[in-house]
Amino acid sequence: MITSEPLFFPAKAGRASEDVALQIEAAIMAGRLAPEERLPSEREMQQQFGTGRGAIREALRALKQKGLLDIRKGVKGGAYACKVGMVSIGESLALFLKQHDVAPSALIEFRESVDQTLVVLAIARGSAEAKQALVSMAEEFEACLRQDDHDVDRIGHLDRDLNLALAGMAANPIFEWIMQALQRGFSSHDYTLYDTPVYRERTAANWAETARAIAENDPLRARSLIGYHYAILRSCLSERAAASSSPRVSPDDS
Amino acid sequence: MITSEPLFFPAKAGRASEDVALQIEAAIMAGRLAPEERLPSEREMQQQFGTGRGAIREALRALKQKGLLDIRKGVKGGAYACKVGMVSIGESLALFLKQHDVAPSALIEFRESVDQTLVVLAIARGSAEAKQALVSMAEEFEACLRQDDHDVDRIGHLDRDLNLALAGMAANPIFEWIMQALQRGFSSHDYTLYDTPVYRERTAANWAETARAIAENDPLRARSLIGYHYAILRSCLSERAAASSSPRVSPDDS
DNA sequence: AGAGGGAAATGGTCGGACCATTTGGTCCGC
DNA sequence: GCGGACCAAATGGTCCGACCATTTCCCTCT
Numbered sequence: 001m002i003t004s005e006p007l008f009f010p011a012k013a014g015r016a017s018e019d020v021a022l023q024i025e026a027a028i029m030a031g032r033l034a035p036e037e038r039l040p041s042e043r044e045m046q047q048q049f050g051t052g053r054g055a056i057r058e059a060l061r062a063l064k065q066k067g068l069l070d071i072r073k074g075v076k077g078g079a080y081a082c083k084v085g086m087v088s089i090g091e092s093l094a095l096f097l098k099q100h101d102v103a104p105s106a107l108i109e110f111r112e113s114v115d116q117t118l119v120v121l122a123i124a125r126g127s128a129e130a131k132q133a134l135v136s137m138a139e140e141f142e143a144c145l146r147q148d149d150h151d152v153d154r155i156g157h158l159d160r161d162l163n164l165a166l167a168g169m170a171a172n173p174i175f176e177w178i179m180q181a182l183q184r185g186f187s188s189h190d191y192t193l194y195d196t197p198v199y200r201e202r203t204a205a206n207w208a209e210t211a212r213a214i215a216e217n218d219p220l221r222a223r224s225l226i227g228y229h230y231a232i233l234r235s236c237l238s239e240r241a242a243a244s245s246s247p248r249v250s251p252d253d254s
Numbered sequence: 255m256i257t258s259e260p261l262f263f264p265a266k267a268g269r270a271s272e273d274v275a276l277q278i279e280a281a282i283m284a285g286r287l288a289p290e291e292r293l294p295s296e297r298e299m300q301q302q303f304g305t306g307r308g309a310i311r312e313a314l315r316a317l318k319q320k321g322l323l324d325i326r327k328g329v330k331g332g333a334y335a336c337k338v339g340m341v342s343i344g345e346s347l348a349l350f351l352k353q354h355d356v357a358p359s360a361l362i363e364f365r366e367s368v369d370q371t372l373v374v375l376a377i378a379r380g381s382a383e384a385k386q387a388l389v390s391m392a393e394e395f396e397a398c399l400r401q402d403d404h405d406v407d408r409i410g411h412l413d414r415d416l417n418l419a420l421a422g423m424a425a426n427p428i429f430e431w432i433m434q435a436l437q438r439g440f441s442s443h444d445y446t447l448y449d450t451p452v453y454r455e456r457t458a459a460n461w462a463e464t465a466r467a468i469a470e471n472d473p474l475r476a477r478s479l480i481g482y483h484y485a486i487l488r489s490c491l492s493e494r495a496a497a498s499s500s501p502r503v504s505p506d507d508s
Numbered sequence: 509a510g511a512g513g514g515a516a517a518t519g520g521t522c523g524g525a526c527c528a529t530t531t532g533g534t535c536c537g538c
Numbered sequence: 539g540c541g542g543a544c545c546a547a548a549t550g551g552t553c554c555g556a557c558c559a560t561t562t563c564c565c566t567c568t
Contacts, residue, residue: 061316
Protein backbone atom coordinates (compact mmCIF):
# COMPACT_ATOMS: atom_id res chain seq x y z
CA MET A 1 0.00 0.00 0.00
CA ILE A 2 1.61 3.14 -1.17
CA THR A 3 -1.01 5.41 0.31
CA SER A 4 -3.41 3.69 2.66
CA GLU A 5 -5.60 6.78 2.79
CA PRO A 6 -5.67 9.80 0.50
CA LEU A 7 -4.84 11.83 3.64
CA PHE A 8 -6.33 14.91 2.03
CA PHE A 9 -9.58 15.45 0.22
CA PRO A 10 -9.92 17.68 -2.80
CA ALA A 11 -11.94 20.34 -1.08
CA LYS A 12 -13.21 23.71 -2.07
CA ALA A 13 -15.70 25.77 -0.14
CA GLY A 14 -15.36 29.38 -1.19
CA ARG A 15 -12.39 29.87 1.09
CA ALA A 16 -10.22 27.11 -0.29
CA SER A 17 -7.14 28.09 1.68
CA GLU A 18 -8.99 27.97 4.97
CA ASP A 19 -10.36 24.57 4.13
CA VAL A 20 -6.87 23.36 3.33
CA ALA A 21 -5.55 24.77 6.59
CA LEU A 22 -8.31 23.10 8.54
CA GLN A 23 -7.67 19.74 6.95
CA ILE A 24 -3.96 19.89 7.62
CA GLU A 25 -4.49 21.07 11.16
CA ALA A 26 -6.96 18.28 11.75
CA ALA A 27 -4.48 15.76 10.36
CA ILE A 28 -1.80 17.00 12.72
CA MET A 29 -4.02 17.15 15.77
CA ALA A 30 -5.40 13.70 15.08
CA GLY A 31 -1.88 12.32 14.92
CA ARG A 32 -2.16 11.31 11.29
CA LEU A 33 0.89 13.51 10.83
CA ALA A 34 3.48 12.79 13.48
CA PRO A 35 5.82 15.57 14.61
CA GLU A 36 8.89 15.90 12.41
CA GLU A 37 7.01 14.12 9.68
CA ARG A 38 7.19 15.70 6.29
CA LEU A 39 4.13 16.82 4.40
CA PRO A 40 3.89 16.40 0.64
CA SER A 41 5.43 19.14 -1.42
CA GLU A 42 3.33 22.14 -2.33
CA ARG A 43 2.98 20.98 -5.89
CA GLU A 44 1.80 17.55 -4.76
CA MET A 45 -0.71 18.97 -2.33
CA GLN A 46 -1.86 21.31 -5.05
CA GLN A 47 -3.07 18.24 -6.89
CA GLN A 48 -4.32 16.33 -3.83
CA PHE A 49 -6.47 19.24 -2.76
CA GLY A 50 -7.38 20.06 -6.33
CA THR A 51 -6.59 23.70 -5.79
CA GLY A 52 -4.04 26.27 -6.85
CA ARG A 53 -0.66 26.57 -5.32
CA GLY A 54 -1.35 29.98 -3.86
CA ALA A 55 -4.12 28.62 -1.67
CA ILE A 56 -1.80 25.89 -0.40
CA ARG A 57 0.89 28.41 0.39
CA GLU A 58 -1.49 30.67 2.28
CA ALA A 59 -2.73 27.76 4.34
CA LEU A 60 0.83 26.73 5.14
CA ARG A 61 1.70 30.28 6.08
CA ALA A 62 -1.19 30.44 8.54
CA LEU A 63 -0.29 27.11 10.09
CA LYS A 64 3.33 28.13 10.38
CA GLN A 65 2.28 31.28 12.18
CA LYS A 66 0.17 29.09 14.43
CA GLY A 67 3.29 27.12 15.34
CA LEU A 68 2.12 23.85 13.83
CA LEU A 69 4.51 23.73 10.90
CA ASP A 70 8.18 24.23 10.24
CA ILE A 71 8.98 25.13 6.64
CA ARG A 72 12.39 24.57 5.08
CA LYS A 73 13.82 25.32 1.69
CA GLY A 74 15.72 23.27 -0.82
CA VAL A 75 15.42 19.61 -1.73
CA LYS A 76 14.51 17.61 1.37
CA GLY A 77 12.79 20.82 2.35
CA GLY A 78 9.07 21.31 2.67
CA ALA A 79 6.60 21.53 5.49
CA TYR A 80 7.33 19.51 8.59
CA ALA A 81 4.73 19.01 11.28
CA CYS A 82 5.96 20.03 14.70
CA LYS A 83 4.66 20.38 18.21
CA VAL A 84 3.53 23.86 19.05
CA GLY A 85 5.94 25.29 21.58
CA MET A 86 5.38 27.72 24.37
CA VAL A 87 6.91 30.47 22.25
CA SER A 88 3.82 31.00 20.12
CA ILE A 89 1.66 31.55 23.17
CA GLY A 90 4.25 33.86 24.59
CA GLU A 91 4.20 35.93 21.43
CA SER A 92 0.44 36.24 21.55
CA LEU A 93 0.62 37.35 25.14
CA ALA A 94 3.36 39.85 24.41
CA LEU A 95 1.28 41.36 21.64
CA PHE A 96 -1.73 41.52 23.90
CA LEU A 97 0.16 43.21 26.68
CA LYS A 98 1.73 45.76 24.38
CA GLN A 99 -1.46 46.69 22.59
CA HIS A 100 -3.60 47.02 25.69
CA ASP A 101 -0.70 48.48 27.63
CA VAL A 102 -1.58 46.67 30.79
CA ALA A 103 -0.50 48.46 33.92
CA PRO A 104 2.73 47.06 35.35
CA SER A 105 0.95 46.76 38.67
CA ALA A 106 -1.46 44.27 37.12
CA LEU A 107 1.42 42.14 35.92
CA ILE A 108 3.10 42.31 39.30
CA GLU A 109 -0.09 41.29 40.99
CA PHE A 110 -0.48 38.27 38.79
CA ARG A 111 3.12 37.24 39.05
CA GLU A 112 3.03 37.48 42.81
CA SER A 113 0.00 35.24 42.89
CA VAL A 114 1.71 32.69 40.68
CA ASP A 115 4.98 32.83 42.56
CA GLN A 116 3.27 32.25 45.87
CA THR A 117 1.97 28.96 44.58
CA LEU A 118 5.10 28.17 42.66
CA VAL A 119 7.30 28.37 45.68
CA VAL A 120 5.38 25.84 47.72
CA LEU A 121 5.11 23.50 44.76
CA ALA A 122 8.83 23.79 44.16
CA ILE A 123 9.53 22.87 47.75
CA ALA A 124 7.13 19.96 47.62
CA ARG A 125 8.23 18.52 44.31
CA GLY A 126 11.66 19.87 43.43
CA SER A 127 14.57 17.47 43.80
CA ALA A 128 17.37 18.27 46.19
CA GLU A 129 19.69 18.83 43.24
CA ALA A 130 17.28 21.28 41.63
CA LYS A 131 17.00 23.19 44.88
CA GLN A 132 20.74 23.37 45.22
CA ALA A 133 21.04 24.50 41.63
CA LEU A 134 18.53 27.24 42.36
CA VAL A 135 20.67 28.42 45.26
CA SER A 136 23.72 28.48 43.03
CA MET A 137 21.91 30.47 40.39
CA ALA A 138 20.60 32.92 42.94
CA GLU A 139 24.10 33.43 44.33
CA GLU A 140 25.46 33.99 40.86
CA PHE A 141 22.67 36.49 40.30
CA GLU A 142 23.54 38.17 43.57
CA ALA A 143 27.19 38.44 42.59
CA CYS A 144 26.28 39.79 39.20
CA LEU A 145 23.98 42.44 40.61
CA ARG A 146 26.55 43.54 43.20
CA GLN A 147 29.38 44.27 40.86
CA ASP A 148 29.48 47.75 39.46
CA ASP A 149 29.64 46.56 35.89
CA HIS A 150 25.98 46.68 34.90
CA ASP A 151 25.71 43.99 32.30
CA VAL A 152 22.00 44.48 31.68
CA ASP A 153 21.72 41.62 29.24
CA ARG A 154 23.28 39.17 31.64
CA ILE A 155 21.16 40.39 34.53
CA GLY A 156 18.02 39.97 32.50
CA HIS A 157 19.10 36.55 31.37
CA LEU A 158 19.86 35.37 34.88
CA ASP A 159 16.62 36.74 36.24
CA ARG A 160 14.77 34.95 33.51
CA ASP A 161 16.57 31.67 34.08
CA LEU A 162 15.95 31.92 37.78
CA ASN A 163 12.22 32.33 37.33
CA LEU A 164 12.09 29.58 34.77
CA ALA A 165 14.03 27.21 36.99
CA LEU A 166 11.61 27.87 39.79
CA ALA A 167 8.67 27.28 37.47
CA GLY A 168 10.22 24.07 36.21
CA MET A 169 10.54 22.69 39.72
CA ALA A 170 6.80 22.87 40.17
CA ALA A 171 6.46 19.98 37.72
CA ASN A 172 3.36 21.49 36.20
CA PRO A 173 3.62 22.50 32.55
CA ILE A 174 0.96 25.16 32.93
CA PHE A 175 3.05 27.11 35.37
CA GLU A 176 6.09 26.66 33.22
CA TRP A 177 4.23 27.92 30.21
CA ILE A 178 2.74 30.92 31.95
CA MET A 179 6.16 31.88 33.22
CA GLN A 180 7.66 31.67 29.76
CA ALA A 181 4.85 33.76 28.39
CA LEU A 182 5.12 36.37 31.10
CA GLN A 183 8.86 36.71 30.69
CA ARG A 184 8.31 37.70 27.08
CA GLY A 185 5.67 40.25 27.91
CA PHE A 186 7.45 41.52 30.96
CA SER A 187 11.02 42.12 30.00
CA SER A 188 10.32 45.25 28.03
CA HIS A 189 8.98 47.14 31.01
CA ASP A 190 10.93 45.68 33.74
CA TYR A 191 14.61 45.35 33.51
CA THR A 192 15.35 49.03 33.65
CA LEU A 193 14.24 48.82 37.25
CA TYR A 194 17.49 47.11 38.06
CA ASP A 195 19.14 50.45 37.55
CA THR A 196 17.97 51.63 40.93
CA PRO A 197 20.78 50.75 43.36
CA VAL A 198 18.64 50.11 46.39
CA TYR A 199 16.33 47.82 44.43
CA ARG A 200 19.27 45.96 43.00
CA GLU A 201 20.81 45.36 46.38
CA ARG A 202 17.65 44.23 48.08
CA THR A 203 16.55 42.05 45.23
CA ALA A 204 19.88 40.28 45.09
CA ALA A 205 19.76 39.48 48.77
CA ASN A 206 16.11 38.52 48.61
CA TRP A 207 16.48 36.10 45.74
CA ALA A 208 19.38 34.36 47.44
CA GLU A 209 17.50 34.04 50.68
CA THR A 210 14.40 32.80 48.91
CA ALA A 211 16.42 30.11 47.18
CA ARG A 212 17.90 29.07 50.50
CA ALA A 213 14.46 28.93 52.09
CA ILE A 214 13.36 26.65 49.28
CA ALA A 215 16.41 24.46 49.68
CA GLU A 216 15.67 24.21 53.38
CA ASN A 217 12.05 23.28 52.72
CA ASP A 218 10.71 26.24 54.61
CA PRO A 219 7.59 27.16 52.63
CA LEU A 220 6.29 29.86 54.93
CA ARG A 221 9.56 31.71 54.97
CA ALA A 222 9.84 31.35 51.20
CA ARG A 223 6.37 32.78 50.71
CA SER A 224 7.16 35.61 53.02
CA LEU A 225 10.30 36.41 51.05
CA ILE A 226 8.39 36.32 47.78
CA GLY A 227 5.99 38.81 49.26
CA TYR A 228 8.89 41.01 50.21
CA HIS A 229 10.29 40.74 46.70
CA TYR A 230 7.12 42.15 45.24
CA ALA A 231 6.85 44.76 47.96
CA ILE A 232 10.26 46.02 46.84
CA LEU A 233 9.18 45.97 43.25
CA ARG A 234 6.01 47.89 44.00
CA SER A 235 7.75 50.59 45.98
CA CYS A 236 10.37 50.96 43.30
CA LEU A 237 7.65 51.24 40.68
CA SER A 238 5.69 53.90 42.54
CA GLU A 239 8.89 55.79 43.09
CA ARG A 240 9.56 55.83 39.40
CA ALA A 241 6.00 56.87 38.67
CA ALA A 242 6.33 59.79 41.07
CA ALA A 243 9.64 60.75 39.51
CA SER A 244 8.25 60.74 36.00
CA SER A 245 5.17 62.74 36.97
CA SER A 246 7.32 65.53 38.43
CA PRO A 247 10.58 65.32 36.57
CA ARG A 248 13.21 67.65 37.97
CA VAL A 249 15.87 66.50 35.56
CA SER A 250 14.60 65.39 32.21
CA PRO A 251 16.42 62.35 30.90
CA ASP A 252 16.88 63.75 27.43
CA ASP A 253 16.09 67.33 26.60
CA SER A 254 18.05 67.93 23.47
CA MET B 255 -0.13 66.51 1.84
CA ILE B 256 -1.66 63.43 0.36
CA THR B 257 0.67 61.03 2.12
CA SER B 258 2.77 62.61 4.83
CA GLU B 259 4.90 59.48 5.05
CA PRO B 260 5.20 56.62 2.61
CA LEU B 261 4.09 54.40 5.52
CA PHE B 262 5.72 51.42 3.85
CA PHE B 263 9.12 50.98 2.27
CA PRO B 264 9.74 48.95 -0.82
CA ALA B 265 11.55 46.14 0.89
CA LYS B 266 12.97 42.88 -0.24
CA ALA B 267 15.23 40.65 1.78
CA GLY B 268 15.00 37.14 0.44
CA ARG B 269 11.83 36.53 2.41
CA ALA B 270 9.82 39.39 1.03
CA SER B 271 6.57 38.29 2.65
CA GLU B 272 8.13 38.18 6.09
CA ASP B 273 9.55 41.61 5.60
CA VAL B 274 6.15 42.89 4.61
CA ALA B 275 4.56 41.25 7.62
CA LEU B 276 7.15 42.78 9.92
CA GLN B 277 6.63 46.25 8.51
CA ILE B 278 2.87 46.06 8.85
CA GLU B 279 3.09 44.65 12.33
CA ALA B 280 5.52 47.39 13.32
CA ALA B 281 3.16 50.00 11.89
CA ILE B 282 0.28 48.61 13.90
CA MET B 283 2.22 48.25 17.11
CA ALA B 284 3.67 51.74 16.78
CA GLY B 285 0.18 53.14 16.44
CA ARG B 286 0.76 54.38 12.91
CA LEU B 287 -2.25 52.24 12.06
CA ALA B 288 -5.04 52.78 14.54
CA PRO B 289 -7.46 49.93 15.27
CA GLU B 290 -10.33 49.77 12.80
CA GLU B 291 -8.22 51.73 10.37
CA ARG B 292 -8.12 50.37 6.90
CA LEU B 293 -4.90 49.39 5.20
CA PRO B 294 -4.33 50.06 1.52
CA SER B 295 -5.71 47.48 -0.85
CA GLU B 296 -3.54 44.54 -1.81
CA ARG B 297 -2.91 45.97 -5.24
CA GLU B 298 -1.83 49.29 -3.76
CA MET B 299 0.48 47.68 -1.22
CA GLN B 300 1.85 45.55 -4.01
CA GLN B 301 3.21 48.76 -5.49
CA GLN B 302 4.19 50.43 -2.22
CA PHE B 303 6.25 47.44 -1.20
CA GLY B 304 7.47 46.89 -4.70
CA THR B 305 6.63 43.22 -4.49
CA GLY B 306 4.18 40.76 -5.96
CA ARG B 307 0.67 40.35 -4.74
CA GLY B 308 1.28 36.83 -3.50
CA ALA B 309 3.83 38.02 -0.98
CA ILE B 310 1.42 40.65 0.28
CA ARG B 311 -1.32 38.08 0.66
CA GLU B 312 0.89 35.68 2.57
CA ALA B 313 1.93 38.44 4.93
CA LEU B 314 -1.68 39.42 5.49
CA ARG B 315 -2.62 35.81 6.10
CA ALA B 316 0.04 35.47 8.77
CA LEU B 317 -0.98 38.70 10.48
CA LYS B 318 -4.60 37.66 10.38
CA GLN B 319 -3.72 34.40 12.05
CA LYS B 320 -1.81 36.42 14.62
CA GLY B 321 -4.99 38.33 15.37
CA LEU B 322 -3.70 41.70 14.21
CA LEU B 323 -5.84 42.02 11.10
CA ASP B 324 -9.43 41.57 10.10
CA ILE B 325 -9.92 40.95 6.40
CA ARG B 326 -13.19 41.62 4.60
CA LYS B 327 -14.33 41.15 1.06
CA GLY B 328 -15.99 43.43 -1.41
CA VAL B 329 -15.62 47.16 -1.98
CA LYS B 330 -14.96 48.86 1.34
CA GLY B 331 -13.35 45.55 2.17
CA GLY B 332 -9.67 45.01 2.72
CA ALA B 333 -7.44 44.59 5.73
CA TYR B 334 -8.46 46.40 8.89
CA ALA B 335 -6.08 46.70 11.80
CA CYS B 336 -7.62 45.48 15.01
CA LYS B 337 -6.65 44.92 18.60
CA VAL B 338 -5.59 41.37 19.26
CA GLY B 339 -8.23 39.79 21.41
CA MET B 340 -7.91 37.19 24.09
CA VAL B 341 -9.22 34.58 21.69
CA SER B 342 -5.96 34.18 19.82
CA ILE B 343 -4.08 33.44 23.00
CA GLY B 344 -6.79 31.05 24.01
CA GLU B 345 -6.45 29.18 20.75
CA SER B 346 -2.72 28.84 21.18
CA LEU B 347 -3.22 27.51 24.66
CA ALA B 348 -5.87 25.07 23.54
CA LEU B 349 -3.52 23.72 20.86
CA PHE B 350 -0.74 23.42 23.37
CA LEU B 351 -2.87 21.58 25.86
CA LYS B 352 -4.21 19.17 23.26
CA GLN B 353 -0.87 18.34 21.73
CA HIS B 354 0.97 17.85 24.98
CA ASP B 355 -2.07 16.30 26.60
CA VAL B 356 -1.50 18.00 29.91
CA ALA B 357 -2.86 16.07 32.84
CA PRO B 358 -6.21 17.41 34.06
CA SER B 359 -4.73 17.50 37.53
CA ALA B 360 -2.20 20.07 36.36
CA LEU B 361 -4.98 22.27 35.05
CA ILE B 362 -6.93 21.90 38.25
CA GLU B 363 -3.89 22.81 40.27
CA PHE B 364 -3.33 25.95 38.30
CA ARG B 365 -6.94 27.00 38.32
CA GLU B 366 -7.17 26.52 42.04
CA SER B 367 -4.16 28.74 42.52
CA VAL B 368 -5.68 31.43 40.33
CA ASP B 369 -9.10 31.16 41.92
CA GLN B 370 -7.68 31.55 45.39
CA THR B 371 -6.26 34.91 44.43
CA LEU B 372 -9.24 35.85 42.31
CA VAL B 373 -11.67 35.46 45.13
CA VAL B 374 -9.92 37.86 47.47
CA LEU B 375 -9.41 40.38 44.69
CA ALA B 376 -13.06 40.13 43.76
CA ILE B 377 -14.06 40.85 47.35
CA ALA B 378 -11.66 43.75 47.58
CA ARG B 379 -12.49 45.40 44.29
CA GLY B 380 -15.84 44.13 43.08
CA SER B 381 -18.77 46.50 43.34
CA ALA B 382 -21.75 45.56 45.45
CA GLU B 383 -23.82 45.22 42.30
CA ALA B 384 -21.31 42.84 40.74
CA LYS B 385 -21.29 40.74 43.87
CA GLN B 386 -25.05 40.55 43.90
CA ALA B 387 -25.05 39.65 40.23
CA LEU B 388 -22.60 36.86 40.99
CA VAL B 389 -24.96 35.51 43.63
CA SER B 390 -27.82 35.60 41.16
CA MET B 391 -25.80 33.77 38.56
CA ALA B 392 -24.72 31.16 41.07
CA GLU B 393 -28.30 30.59 42.12
CA GLU B 394 -29.38 30.24 38.52
CA PHE B 395 -26.57 27.77 38.04
CA GLU B 396 -27.70 25.88 41.11
CA ALA B 397 -31.26 25.70 39.84
CA CYS B 398 -30.07 24.55 36.46
CA LEU B 399 -27.91 21.80 37.90
CA ARG B 400 -30.65 20.55 40.19
CA GLN B 401 -33.31 20.00 37.59
CA ASP B 402 -33.26 16.62 35.97
CA ASP B 403 -33.14 18.04 32.51
CA HIS B 404 -29.40 17.96 31.82
CA ASP B 405 -28.92 20.78 29.41
CA VAL B 406 -25.19 20.30 29.04
CA ASP B 407 -24.71 23.31 26.81
CA ARG B 408 -26.46 25.63 29.19
CA ILE B 409 -24.58 24.23 32.17
CA GLY B 410 -21.28 24.74 30.44
CA HIS B 411 -22.26 28.22 29.44
CA LEU B 412 -23.31 29.19 32.93
CA ASP B 413 -20.19 27.70 34.46
CA ARG B 414 -18.11 29.66 32.03
CA ASP B 415 -19.94 32.91 32.63
CA LEU B 416 -19.64 32.42 36.36
CA ASN B 417 -15.89 32.02 36.18
CA LEU B 418 -15.55 34.94 33.81
CA ALA B 419 -17.67 37.17 36.00
CA LEU B 420 -15.48 36.32 38.94
CA ALA B 421 -12.38 37.05 36.92
CA GLY B 422 -13.80 40.33 35.74
CA MET B 423 -14.43 41.49 39.29
CA ALA B 424 -10.73 41.28 40.04
CA ALA B 425 -10.20 44.31 37.80
CA ASN B 426 -6.98 42.87 36.45
CA PRO B 427 -6.94 42.08 32.72
CA ILE B 428 -4.32 39.40 33.17
CA PHE B 429 -6.60 37.31 35.31
CA GLU B 430 -9.45 37.90 32.92
CA TRP B 431 -7.36 36.82 30.01
CA ILE B 432 -5.99 33.72 31.67
CA MET B 433 -9.49 32.67 32.60
CA GLN B 434 -10.71 33.10 29.04
CA ALA B 435 -7.79 31.09 27.78
CA LEU B 436 -8.27 28.32 30.30
CA GLN B 437 -11.96 28.02 29.56
CA ARG B 438 -11.10 27.23 25.97
CA GLY B 439 -8.54 24.62 26.85
CA PHE B 440 -10.56 23.19 29.65
CA SER B 441 -14.04 22.66 28.38
CA SER B 442 -13.15 19.65 26.32
CA HIS B 443 -12.09 17.62 29.34
CA ASP B 444 -14.27 18.94 31.94
CA TYR B 445 -17.93 19.29 31.41
CA THR B 446 -18.67 15.62 31.27
CA LEU B 447 -17.88 15.64 34.97
CA TYR B 448 -21.21 17.28 35.59
CA ASP B 449 -22.78 13.97 34.72
CA THR B 450 -21.89 12.59 38.12
CA PRO B 451 -24.90 13.36 40.34
CA VAL B 452 -23.02 13.80 43.59
CA TYR B 453 -20.56 16.18 41.98
CA ARG B 454 -23.36 18.14 40.42
CA GLU B 455 -25.20 18.54 43.70
CA ARG B 456 -22.16 19.54 45.72
CA THR B 457 -20.83 21.89 43.09
CA ALA B 458 -24.14 23.69 42.80
CA ALA B 459 -24.33 24.26 46.52
CA ASN B 460 -20.69 25.20 46.71
CA TRP B 461 -20.82 27.79 43.98
CA ALA B 462 -23.85 29.45 45.54
CA GLU B 463 -22.24 29.56 48.93
CA THR B 464 -19.01 30.90 47.50
CA ALA B 465 -20.88 33.69 45.79
CA ARG B 466 -22.63 34.54 49.02
CA ALA B 467 -19.33 34.56 50.89
CA ILE B 468 -17.99 37.00 48.33
CA ALA B 469 -21.07 39.16 48.60
CA GLU B 470 -20.65 39.20 52.38
CA ASN B 471 -16.97 40.16 52.06
CA ASP B 472 -15.79 37.07 53.88
CA PRO B 473 -12.52 36.26 52.09
CA LEU B 474 -11.40 33.43 54.34
CA ARG B 475 -14.66 31.58 53.98
CA ALA B 476 -14.64 32.17 50.24
CA ARG B 477 -11.14 30.76 49.94
CA SER B 478 -12.11 27.81 51.99
CA LEU B 479 -15.07 27.14 49.74
CA ILE B 480 -12.91 27.42 46.65
CA GLY B 481 -10.64 24.84 48.16
CA TYR B 482 -13.60 22.58 48.74
CA HIS B 483 -14.71 23.08 45.15
CA TYR B 484 -11.44 21.74 43.87
CA ALA B 485 -11.40 18.97 46.43
CA ILE B 486 -14.69 17.80 44.97
CA LEU B 487 -13.32 18.07 41.47
CA ARG B 488 -10.23 16.07 42.37
CA SER B 489 -12.12 13.27 44.04
CA CYS B 490 -14.52 13.08 41.13
CA LEU B 491 -11.59 12.94 38.73
CA SER B 492 -9.78 10.18 40.58
CA GLU B 493 -13.04 8.27 40.76
CA ARG B 494 -13.41 8.47 37.01
CA ALA B 495 -9.79 7.47 36.51
CA ALA B 496 -10.33 4.40 38.67
CA ALA B 497 -13.50 3.57 36.80
CA SER B 498 -11.86 3.84 33.41
CA SER B 499 -8.90 1.70 34.45
CA SER B 500 -11.25 -1.13 35.47
CA PRO B 501 -14.32 -0.59 33.35
CA ARG B 502 -17.20 -2.81 34.34
CA VAL B 503 -19.60 -1.29 31.87
CA SER B 504 -18.05 0.24 28.80
CA PRO B 505 -19.78 3.42 27.71
CA ASP B 506 -20.00 2.44 24.07
CA ASP B 507 -19.17 -1.09 22.91
CA SER B 508 -20.93 -1.34 19.63
C1' DA C 509 -39.75 58.44 -4.75
C1' DG C 510 -38.78 53.71 -4.78
C1' DA C 511 -36.87 49.64 -6.51
C1' DG C 512 -33.96 47.24 -9.38
C1' DG C 513 -29.80 46.55 -11.81
C1' DG C 514 -25.21 47.33 -13.12
C1' DA C 515 -20.46 49.32 -12.52
C1' DA C 516 -16.52 49.48 -9.56
C1' DA C 517 -13.50 48.12 -5.89
C1' DT C 518 -11.63 44.39 -3.52
C1' DG C 519 -10.41 39.93 -1.80
C1' DG C 520 -9.92 34.94 -3.50
C1' DT C 521 -8.19 31.81 -6.80
C1' DC C 522 -5.79 29.87 -10.64
C1' DG C 523 -1.96 28.76 -13.90
C1' DG C 524 2.44 29.35 -15.56
C1' DA C 525 6.87 30.91 -15.35
C1' DC C 526 11.19 32.00 -13.20
C1' DC C 527 14.54 32.58 -9.23
C1' DA C 528 17.10 30.97 -4.88
C1' DT C 529 18.50 27.42 -1.99
C1' DT C 530 19.65 22.99 -0.66
C1' DT C 531 20.90 18.31 -1.50
C1' DG C 532 23.12 14.75 -3.65
C1' DG C 533 25.54 12.79 -7.09
C1' DT C 534 28.77 12.92 -10.81
C1' DC C 535 32.72 14.07 -13.21
C1' DC C 536 37.33 15.77 -13.72
C1' DG C 537 41.97 16.37 -12.14
C1' DC C 538 45.55 15.09 -9.22
C1' DG D 539 41.80 5.93 -5.67
C1' DC D 540 40.60 10.10 -3.68
C1' DG D 541 39.19 14.82 -3.21
C1' DG D 542 37.22 18.85 -4.68
C1' DA D 543 34.54 21.34 -7.98
C1' DC D 544 30.60 21.39 -10.74
C1' DC D 545 25.95 20.25 -12.18
C1' DA D 546 21.09 18.53 -11.94
C1' DA D 547 16.96 17.87 -9.45
C1' DA D 548 13.68 18.96 -5.91
C1' DT D 549 11.51 22.43 -3.41
C1' DG D 550 10.15 26.73 -1.43
C1' DG D 551 9.78 31.88 -2.74
C1' DT D 552 8.28 35.18 -5.93
C1' DC D 553 6.18 37.47 -9.77
C1' DC D 554 2.71 38.29 -13.41
C1' DG D 555 -1.61 38.30 -15.56
C1' DA D 556 -6.05 36.83 -15.73
C1' DC D 557 -10.53 35.66 -14.01
C1' DC D 558 -14.23 34.84 -10.39
C1' DA D 559 -17.12 36.10 -6.13
C1' DT D 560 -18.70 39.41 -3.08
C1' DT D 561 -19.96 43.72 -1.50
C1' DT D 562 -21.08 48.56 -1.91
C1' DC D 563 -22.78 52.38 -4.12
C1' DC D 564 -24.95 54.94 -7.57
C1' DC D 565 -27.62 55.43 -11.53
C1' DT D 566 -31.46 54.63 -14.14
C1' DC D 567 -36.03 53.17 -15.07
C1' DT D 568 -40.65 52.86 -13.71
